[in-house]
Amino acid sequence: QKEVEQDPGPLSVPEGAIVSLNCTYSNSAFQYFMWYRQYSRKGPELLMYTYSSGNKEDGRFTAQVDKSSKYISLFIRDSQPSDSATYLCAMSIGNTPLVFGKGTRLSVIA
Amino acid sequence: SQTIHQWPATLVQPVGSPLSLECTVEGTSNPNLYWYRQAAGRGLQLLFYSVGIGQISSEVPQNLSASRPQDRQFILSSKKLLLSDSGFYLCAWSGQGYADTQYFGPGTRLTVL
Numbered sequence: 001q002k003e004v005e006q007d008p009g010p011l012s013v014p015e016g017a018i019v020s021l022n023c024t025y026s027n028s029a030f031q032y033f034m035w036y037r038q039y040s041r042k043g044p045e046l047l048m049y050t051y052s053s054g055n056k057e058d059g060r061f062t063a064q065v066d067k068s069s070k071y072i073s074l075f076i077r078d079s080q081p082s083d084s085a086t087y088l089c090a091m092s093i094g095n096t097p098l099v100f101g102k103g104t105r106l107s108v109i110a
Numbered sequence: 111s112q113t114i115h116q117w118p119a120t121l122v123q124p125v126g127s128p129l130s131l132e133c134t135v136e137g138t139s140n141p142n143l144y145w146y147r148q149a150a151g152r153g154l155q156l157l158f159y160s161v162g163i164g165q166i167s168s169e170v171p172q173n174l175s176a177s178r179p180q181d182r183q184f185i186l187s188s189k190k191l192l193l194s195d196s197g198f199y200l201c202a203w204s205g206q207g208y209a210d211t212q213y214f215g216p217g218t219r220l221t222v223l
Contacts, residue, residue, distance in 0.1 A: 103153055
């Protein structure tokens with residue numbers, strides 16, 4: 001079983017839809033959770049960072065962590081074509097490098 | 111503010127040739143530095159990370175090596191490239207704690223022919 005599982009997609013949605021991206025993990029010691037967005041042929045950029053269970057909101061983006069279920073989600077409201085990218089989840093136990101999911105490719109169709 | 115640079119942006123090399131990719135960070139001191147490879151359709155593979163000058167940890171045994179000659183400089187090298195070395199190479203930095211968020215450079219696209 002891999003430490004972090006993420007559905008690779010591709011996921012295709014119409015503009016304005018709510019998008020839900022998810023990762024599951026097996027190591028209950030993970031404490032820090034991040035979401036990165038990667039446009040084609042670019043380096044990943046940090047979107048969200050959280051270290052506790054619950055929700056964290058930033059504009060159209062909401063990160064959700066459920067440590068009891070070992071499950072994290074990223075919600076995108078009112079999705080735009082500019083949101084089309086690959087989204088990677090990442091997590092850490094705090095004293096080792098981040099562990100990344102393989103990424104979910106999202107296409108938002110105008 | 112902090113900035114991370116990588117060069118070259120693209121590279122086409124024949125099999126068996128040497129490789130040197132460079133990464134530099136500005137605006138921070140004593141960062142943790144990382145090299146990743148991202149092959150087509152695959153996730154990020156951590157190759158090396160460094161917590162200080164001359165301190166390199168290797169995650170994947172292969173024909174690549176890394177060096178950190180200065181605090182904010184990280185170099186990825188190979189003496190002889192293989193076809194399987196093709197991919198998108200990303201450098202990243204973070205603060206001193208591993209839980210600190212990582213910030214990625216623009217990447218180098220390497221094609222080995």
